[in-house]
Amino acid sequence: MWRVSRNDTQQEPVKPMKTALVIQHLTFEDLGSFGPLLSQRGFAWRYLEAGIDDLTSLVPDEPDLVVVLGGPIGAYEEDRYPFLADELCLLERRLAADRPTLGICLGAQLMARALGARVYPGPAKEIGWKPLHLTPAGRASPLAHLDDQLTSVLHWHGDTFDLPAGATLLASSDLYRHQAFTWGRGALAFQCHPEVRSRDLERWFIGNAFELAAASRSVPELRADSLRLGPTLERQGVRCLTDWLAQQGL
Secondary structure, three states, X not given: OEEEOOOOOXXXXXXXXXXXXXXXXXXXXXXXXXXXXXXXXXXXXXXEEOOOOOOOOOOOOOOOEEEEOOOOOOOXXXXXXXXXXXXXXXXXXXXXXXXXEEEEXXXXXXXHHHOOOOEEEEEEEEEEEEOEEEOHHHHOOHHHHHEOOOOOEEEEEEEXXXXXXXXXXXXXXXXXXXXXXXXXXXXXXXXXXXXXXXXXXXXXXXXXXXXXXXXXXXXXXXXXXXHHHHHHHXXXXXXXXXXXXXXXXX
16 A cells, blocks of 8 residues: 655555454453553554454454453353353464464453463452562563562452463462463463553442452552552553563564
């Protein structure tokens, strides 16, 4: 494709726009700080709502990037949420093609399942701001920007997963050993939330009011921690994703 310049005397090639498909399970769990970064890097991106939009018609390896976001359901609950089978099928095919794929929270658990690993309830709810402990591989990766000396991250989960065969563990927390992994050239999975913005988290506190009460988590404490620690995570999370996208040639 060619674009004609204003004086009509020269032609220059139009660079194709990169595409990103973002699978969302809750409207308030969105791309957060990652959305503006994708736009700045020339992505045309769109959300698809799991359980509402048809995922079976998608060509899994077509988008330049697929992002699967978090949600409050289990990655093993196809009996209650049949659409999970469609997500797993999409991820299996996407990962087999080794195309850039990012999973966050439930998205990471679905990636683990798609790679043949078990997902199951963890020892306790992990909700709140805590540091990551990076492995040597993690410190040599884009996750170096999320080192515990630089930032805390938001945790909000009660499930965990076994590390998929062939995956490289990048990070752990005090309560959950498997917090982030990479697989192949193009897959990166986070159990935690490196994408959140503190100014958006009031929606989380409202939408998860029952879960927070059941876990005896103080909303005022979470709010205060988010205001104090969130801005640093925004900067560091964007740096992490920037480096990872560059590694992917995106």
